[in-house]
Amino acid sequence: MQTVLVLFGGVSPEHAVSLVSAEAVLRNLNKENRRILPVGITLEGKWILFGGENYKDIAEDKWEQNPANCTAFLSPERGAGLCIVRGNGAETVPVDVIFPVLHGENGEDGSIQGLFQLSGIPFVGCGVCANAVSMDKSVTKLIAATTGVRQANWLTLRRADFKADADAMCREIMEHIAFPVFIKPCSTGSSVGVSKVKTEADLKPALENAFKYDKKILAEEFINGREIEVAVLGNDDPKAATAGEIDAGAEFYDYETKYVTSTSQAFIPARISEELNAKVREWAVAIFKALGCAGLSRVDFFVTRDTNEIVFNEINTLPGFTPISMYPKMWGAEGVPFAELLDRVIALALEA
Ligand SMILES: Nc1ncnc2c1ncn2[C@@H]1O[C@H](COP(=O)(O)OP(=O)(O)O)[C@@H](O)[C@H]1O
Ligand SMILES: [Mg+2]
Known part of the structure; x- marks a missing residue:
């Protein structure tokens, strides 16, 4: 028993x-x-x-x-x-x-x-360090960069500096990143506190909102790309399932689109070439290893619409397991039913 x-x-x-x-x-x-x-x-x-x-x-x-x-x-x-x-x-x-x-x-x-x-x-899942590092998007970026993967240009911003001089922070962002700019808390998920800012007038309210959730946030270059997700499973020799794709059917994949409305659509496999799909899986495994992950993680990317470039976005060390979640669906597409996937992550926990 x-x-x-x-x-x-x-x-x-x-x-x-x-x-x-x-x-x-x-x-x-x-x-x-x-x-x-x-x-x-x-x-x-x-x-x-x-x-x-x-x-x-x-x-x-x-x-x-x-x-x-x-x-x-x-x-x-x-x-x-x-x-x-x-x-x-x-x-x-x-x-x-x-x-x-x-x-x-x-x-x-x-x-x-x-x-x-x-x-x-x-x-089940990653240990203390991999979880801590993967939850903080600014730290994740620094470690992911060691793999050589492309990432959106970014600035890490502190709440204390915003409080001291919000206008200076807005100017700094506009100096480095062209609109639209993504503003997101470093440590939330489910798109909580995330905004796509198109004009100078919307910048300060977006910063204020993001700083409600975290004292450290990111301002990021907008990547015009398909949203590609890769399910990784394993300990020492992690394997990636065929990459899937989310089409938010909205301005971006925000909280509403994730859980409330039904505009978003999943595509497994992703609507990219087999060659790109294989490449993105390789990056996912490389990032999983660089971050010291174990058991499971979902690694999320963009593939740019104009030049098919792979851009790493973020990693989720305990991805959603709802019936419509991508992680179990992507393994399902590999012929691993939900119940077997659960047995496997438990076996990986015991093996580790
Ligand atoms: N730099 C970016 N360019 C384009 N879209 C982005 C960018 N950053 C985030 N997004 C959009 O916002 C969503 C949520 O951001 P994400 O970084 O994945 O945070 P979360 O951990 O909340 O899921 C993404 O799925 C994507 O739709
Ligand atoms: Mg995300």
């Missing part, structure tokens, strides 16, 4: 996305010879063992009210496992592997992986 602790929710702007991923993971996880412990983290940071049977309650955000719930938290004590508190009593349940179905802040940035490491329990 293998005990799998599935963590979901979390103190993150991507809490709601995690709930939808978690339902899909919990539903598809092969239950044979497995005990599943679904533990949700509320937006306030409370840890709850979900006592319900219906995983749909998680996706619909009705899981916190289940009467069979109880407090549970991962012990930092090596090998202790999950502490479950019921009434006045507490028990500790050993855990074989942890599957963090968490996105963004705290879940995908190395914070919780630090706790996993202390606990001594194997876990």
Whole structure:
């Protein structure tokens, strides 16, 4: 019997996305010879063992009210496992592997992986350092640059400098980058705080908005390209699935387009030549290795519309696992069904 602790929710702007991923993971996880412990983290940071049977309650955000719930938290004590508190009593349940179905802040940035490491329990996905580096887009860029991959020109900007002199910051951006300019927080995901700025008048409000989410943000050159995503899987010898493509069907792939409206369309394989597809997969693996990733990651690129140049955009170390998410779909196209993909990432966690 293998005990799998599935963590979901979390103190993150991507809490709601995690709930939808978690339902899909919990539903598809092969239950044979497995005990599943679904533990949700509320937006306030409370840890709850979900006592319900219906995983749909998680996706619909009705899981916190289940009467069979109880407090549970991962012990930092090596090998202790999950502490479950019921009434006045507490028990500790050993855990074989942890599957963090968490996105963004705290879940995908190395914070919780630090706790996993202390606990001594194997876990799915990248370790502390790769998560921390991949969550911060300015740091990611510096390391990705060592591979020689092209990236959009960028400036890293600090909130303190914006507060001191916002006009000077606007001038600095306009000196270095032509409109349209992308403004994005270094450490959010799901396009939270991201703006495409076309005029000087819109620059300051976009900066103000991005600085709401992070004290460090990026101003980036606009890349007119197809959005290409590559699913990478493995530890020492990672493999990339055939690259896919997202057509946002909107100005850019913003939060609404990702989760609310249905204008976006996925293409697997991406609508690029086989040769380009092979190249972009090679870059994805090179970047995965440079960042020290393990288990899984989705590496995102642009392929420019005029000259078919590959431009690296960002990496997601715990990509979405919703039924419509690209990561499982791209492996699906390689003949790896969702349930088998989950078995594989768990096996990779145990192997590492
Ligand atoms: N430099 C850029 N040029 C063109 N589009 C961009 C650029 N940066 C971001 N975007 C658009 O914004 C979306 C979100 O930005 P991204 O860097 O992927 O952040 P997130 O981590 O929030 O997904 C991208 O999918 C793309 O549509
Ligand atoms: Mg993205």
